[in-house]
Amino acid sequence: MELTINNIDKHFGEKEVLRDVSLTAKSGSALGLLGRNGAGKTTTIRIVMGVFLPDKGTVCVDGKPIDRSKIRIGYMPEERGLYPKKRIDEQLIYLAMLRGMNKTDARNACGKWLNRMGMGEYQQKKLETLSKGNQQKIQLAATLMCNPQIVILDEPFSGLDPVNAMLLKDVIKEMIAGGAVVLFSSHQMNYIEEFCDSIAILNGGKIVLEGRIADIKHSYPRDKIAVASGQIEQIAPFVLQHMSGEVLSAEKDKDNQNTLMIRLQSSDSKAKLLACLSEGGFDVDAFRVCEPSMNDIFVQYTEAGI
Amino acid sequence: MKHILQVLKFEYMGCVKTKSFIISTAIFMALIILLAFLPGIIMSAQGGNDGDEHQEKPVIAVADHVYDGNKLVEGIFAKNYPAYEIHITDEDVESLRAKVDSQTYDFAVVLNDAQNITYITKNNVMFSTHNEKLQQTLNEMYQTISFEKLGVSAKDSMQILSAQMKINTITTGTDETHNYFATYALMMLLYMAIIMYGQMVSQSVVSEKNTRAMEMLITCAKPSHLMFGKVIGSGLAGLTQMVLIVSTALVSLNTLSKNSLPQNVMEFLHFPLSTVLYALLFFILGYFIYTFLLGALSSMASRSEDLNTLISPVMILVVAAFMIVVMAINSGNVNSTMMIVCSYIPFTAPMAMFARVSMSDVAVWEIILSVAVQMASVYLFGRLAAAIYRIGVLMYGNPPKPMQIFKMLREQGKN
Numbered sequence: 001m002e003l004t005i006n007n008i009d010k011h012f013g014e015k016e017v018l019r020d021v022s023l024t025a026k027s028g029s030a031l032g033l034l035g036r037n038g039a040g041k042t043t044t045i046r047i048v049m050g051v052f053l054p055d056k057g058t059v060c061v062d063g064k065p066i067d068r069s070k071i072r073i074g075y076m077p078e079e080r081g082l083y084p085k086k087r088i089d090e091q092l093i094y095l096a097m098l099r100g101m102n103k104t105d106a107r108n109a110c111g112k113w114l115n116r117m118g119m120g121e122y123q124q125k126k127l128e129t130l131s132k133g134n135q136q137k138i139q140l141a142a143t144l145m146c147n148p149q150i151v152i153l154d155e156p157f158s159g160l161d162p163v164n165a166m167l168l169k170d171v172i173k174e175m176i177a178g179g180a181v182v183l184f185s186s187h188q189m190n191y192i193e194e195f196c197d198s199i200a201i202l203n204g205g206k207i208v209l210e211g212r213i214a215d216i217k218h219s220y221p222r223d224k225i226a227v228a229s230g231q232i233e234q235i236a237p238f239v240l241q242h243m244s245g246e247v248l249s250a251e252k253d254k255d256n257q258n259t260l261m262i263r264l265q266s267s268d269s270k271a272k273l274l275a276c277l278s279e280g281g282f283d284v285d286a287f288r289v290c291e292p293s294m295n296d297i298f299v300q301y302t303e304a305g306i
Numbered sequence: 307m308k309h310i311l312q313v314l315k316f317e318y319m320g321c322v323k324t325k326s327f328i329i330s331t332a333i334f335m336a337l338i339i340l341l342a343f344l345p346g347i348i349m350s351a352q353g354g355n356d357g358d359e360h361q362e363k364p365v366i367a368v369a370d371h372v373y374d375g376n377k378l379v380e381g382i383f384a385k386n387y388p389a390y391e392i393h394i395t396d397e398d399v400e401s402l403r404a405k406v407d408s409q410t411y412d413f414a415v416v417l418n419d420a421q422n423i424t425y426i427t428k429n430n431v432m433f434s435t436h437n438e439k440l441q442q443t444l445n446e447m448y449q450t451i452s453f454e455k456l457g458v459s460a461k462d463s464m465q466i467l468s469a470q471m472k473i474n475t476i477t478t479g480t481d482e483t484h485n486y487f488a489t490y491a492l493m494m495l496l497y498m499a500i501i502m503y504g505q506m507v508s509q510s511v512v513s514e515k516n517t518r519a520m521e522m523l524i525t526c527a528k529p530s531h532l533m534f535g536k537v538i539g540s541g542l543a544g545l546t547q548m549v550l551i552v553s554t555a556l557v558s559l560n561t562l563s564k565n566s567l568p569q570n571v572m573e574f575l576h577f578p579l580s581t582v583l584y585a586l587l588f589f590i591l592g593y594f595i596y597t598f599l600l601g602a603l604s605s606m607a608s609r610s611e612d613l614n615t616l617i618s619p620v621m622i623l624v625v626a627a628f629m630i631v632v633m634a635i636n637s638g639n640v641n642s643t644m645m646i647v648c649s650y651i652p653f654t655a656p657m658a659m660f661a662r663v664s665m666s667d668v669a670v671w672e673i674i675l676s677v678a679v680q681m682a683s684v685y686l687f688g689r690l691a692a693a694i695y696r697i698g699v700l701m702y703g704n705p706p707k708p709m710q711i712f713k714m715l716r717e718q719g720k721n
Contacts, residue, residue, distance in 0.1 A: 013714070049525040051700065073525070081521035083514075086320065094316045098309060098526035142522065 001027040001062060003048070003150055003181045008057030010043055010205075017043050018205045021057070025198075027149070030172070030182035032192040032213075035202035036302050041185050042078070044202065045152055048183070049075055061150075072099065074148030078155045078185075080139050084128035088114070091127070092142050099146045106145070113141035117167070132159045140168060144175070151175055152183045157191055169194070189294035199294075203302045217291045222267040226253065227277065228286035232260040238280050243273065261290065309527040313535025314542070321506070321543035331547050335554045342558035363391040364412035367402055370394060372417045378451055378460055379417075386443040402426050415440070420448055485581060489635060489664045492585040493657055495548060497628045499589060500596050501621065503544035507537055507597050508604035511699075512613050515605070520699050529699055530692035533605075537597045544593070552582075581664045591680040592656030595687055596624060602691035605698030606706060627654040631661050640665045649676045652683035 003025045010018040018040045025031035035041050046052045048059055050068045059066045083091050089110050096106035114120045117137040127135060136159050143151065153172070157165055172195060176182055186192055192199060193213065200210040209216065229235060236250040239262060246269045253259040264273065270289070277284055292300075321327055366387060373379050375394075383392045390412065397405075402414040406426045416424035423444055425437075446467055453463035511533075514520045523532055603616045631654070634645045640662050648658035649672070659676040662668050697714050706714070 046525075046700075051524050075522070075525045077518065077521035077525075079518040079521055081518040081523070083519045084517050094312070095522060095526055097312055098523070 001149060001179070001181055003066075003183075004060045004063075005044070005048065006058045006060060008044070008047060008054040008059075010040075010047065010052065010054050016205055018047075018054070021202070021205070021207055023200050023207070023210065025181045025183055027179045027181045028176060029197040030176055030184050030195045032196035032199040033183055033185040033202065034187075034192065034199055034298055034302075039202040039302070040205045041202055042154070045075070045154065045183065045185070048150075048152065049073060069100070071150060072146050072148045073150045073152065074143040074146060075152045076139055076143040076154060076156055078158075080135065082127055082135070082139060082142060085126055087124055088119075088127055088130075088138055089123040092138070092145060095142055096145045101146055109145045109147070110141075113145050114138075116171070117141050133161055133164050136160055137164060137167075140171065144171070148180060150181045150183070152185075154185045155187070156184075157186065157188055189298060193294050201298065201301045208301045209297070213294070216297065220292050222270075222289045222291075223264045224290040225262045225264065225270065225273060226286070226288050226290045227260045227262060227284060228256075228258050229260070229282055229284045230258060231282050232258065235260055235277065235280070235282055238282075239273065239276055242276050242280075243269070246272065258285070309531040310535045310538070313527065313532055314539040317510070317536045317539030318542050321540055322546060327543065327547070331550055334547075334551050338551065338555045339558050342555075363389060365393050365410065366390045367393045367395050367397070367405065367411040367414040369396055369398075369402060369414065369416040371396075372420050373447075373451055376451060378454070379447060381460075382443060382447045382450065382464075386439065386446070399424060399426070415444075485664045486635070488581055489661055490632075492581070492664070493628070493631060493635070493661060495552070496585065496589050496592060496657060496660065497624065499544050499548055500592055500624055503540055503593065504596050504600045504620070504624070505617075506544075507540045508600045508613055508617055509610065510536060510540065511601055511604040512607050512610050515608055515699060516610065524699060529696040532699075533601050533692055533695045534688070537594070537601055541590070541593050541597065545589070548589070584660055584663050587677070588656040588660040588680075591677070591684060594684040595652050595656065595680065596620060598684070598687040598691040602694035602698065605695045606701065606711070608701075623653045627657050630654060631657040634658075635661055635665065641668075650679050652680060652687075655680050 003023075005021060005023040008018055008021045009016075021040070021044060023031065023033075023044075033041050033044065043052065047054050048066075050066075061067075061071055089107075092110045092114075093103070093106045096109060097103060101109065111120070111123070114123055117140065119134060119137055119141065122130060122134070122138075127138060130138065136156075140156065143153070151172075156168060156172070160168060169191075172182065172184075176195070182195070184192065184196055196213060198210070198212045199216070201208050227235060232252060236252075239247050240250055246265045248263040248265055250260055250262045253261050262273065264270065267289075274287060277287070366383060368379060368383060370376075370379050380392050380394055383390075393411070395402075399416055402411065402416065403426055405411045406414050406428055409428065413428070414426040416426070418424060425440060427436075446464070449467055450460055450463050454460050514523065527535075599620050600617055603620065604613055607613045607616050627648070630644065630648060634640050634642060639645075645658050645662060648654035649662055651658075655676050659668075659673065663673060693715055694711060697711070
């Protein structure tokens, strides 16, 4: 299954919120939807969910306009949305039935997912009696109960402790492996890198970058080398001397005492640099091309403001 | 449609199962049963007093300076005040005052002159029939004694003077006096129900927004379905409560206090089934007219603090409508021009038309027209509310101004 968003425009009154937004997400993989606060992520998600109609453009599944009565969509909003004063099982069953499940299936799914989240014993409790992290897990159960084909997760990790985060990671990976289309929105870049094959960065209502993370990273020049060693004080003058003209700079990494950042004139000189290091007989712990982190990429594309 | 039913069921159960709903209904029902027992208890207590031979009767002191010890003075007082002991005395006003104050005498009458009487009482109660009765007694006394002087025997004159006409009333329309109590009671219920359940819907809309439950709901069902389900579900919960309360009242009045209530009170409580059915019809119409508006307005609020400002105009309308109709009922003319106009204005129509229908004779076409106006308003308000709701539920921050809402509605209409 393939979810595509084609050339969507959206205005609220005078304000243009989305302009010509296009995205593609395939089943069995996750798409990271990134952007600063107010960039238009939630509006895009709401258009996919059918809460808003776009002014222009379409949302398609496998090339045909999406029929939300047939496609099951699980949505976990950033601003958590459940009734604090109602019993957990009651509201989960209610939401699942609104999504088209019958009562028996809804009850079974409710039991199954609450147990999966380790929340089975709280079924009959009121939501507000649970801690924030546990409420978050209930929210996730509510999202996944209808066995969705499209899963939209908006900041799913906020408020979770490392053990629960691990549980959530497993569940998300399971959904992806199970063939669901996962749209994932988060500001925690490590999670984006962990789950998503592709990303789309929204800035000021426009897509400023879209593609596979690996391709994006690869598109950056591979001329920055990180060398980890206990002898970087000696390595720096050595390479500058032996490869003058090809090595532009060799500086200690700000964040890491034992790492030397070497900038090359051209990425073709990598092999020569490696040879040069072994020639000098240095004890090298690691030698790698320095790729830009997701953080760097995000900041680079969204810094210009909204 | 399926969604509306699901939301309806959830809202209904959510409402009926809350502790506050169960407790308030139970308290209401218990109060009514208690009230139904009360007349019986009071009566039996009074009955016990009556049977007590040793109980001293209250005393009326009469200082006669006019009729010169005429036996008729005591006789006429005794006839008109059977529950009292009549004490003819020649004490002066000061002494009588002291004794009335110390409650030796219940009250005292000083006949200074045939038509000039001093009445001494401890407490002069407003609206009591006491003064009238005294007036009547003294008139009778004056007239009987005067007649006697003219040669008519006291027995004859008393018979003529105290003759009572029996009036048999045949009403061709609705007897206003008859349905007064029922109309009043049902109007009160109507008014309370609209305020209570309207507010309940408002609260529930705001809390869904406030807790962001709306974020999930909105992705599962259309906003209009959510609103209709909520409004109808809460309305049914309200109706359940009303039916429980009214039927408790009817059952307990007809069983527990059937024999203890005086005949005229029982007559007040008897009203035709049609009145109840009209009450139900106008309750449903009135409820929807107001609740749609309240629901739409509450959807604009993000916090319950904003709610009051938003819904107070509607609440004022409810109160105003209630006041107008109550005043009309009390004035005795429920078919005044004001009331006729009010029975075609959507906001006042449910209460005004109900009062008119149950207390007077209203042409069928008038009822149909009023109901039609109300149904059309329910439809229009429902659509308007659904449109506002759609915009409102996803809007956070300060509630918008009326012009902004209008603008957004127009934009939405274009889409």
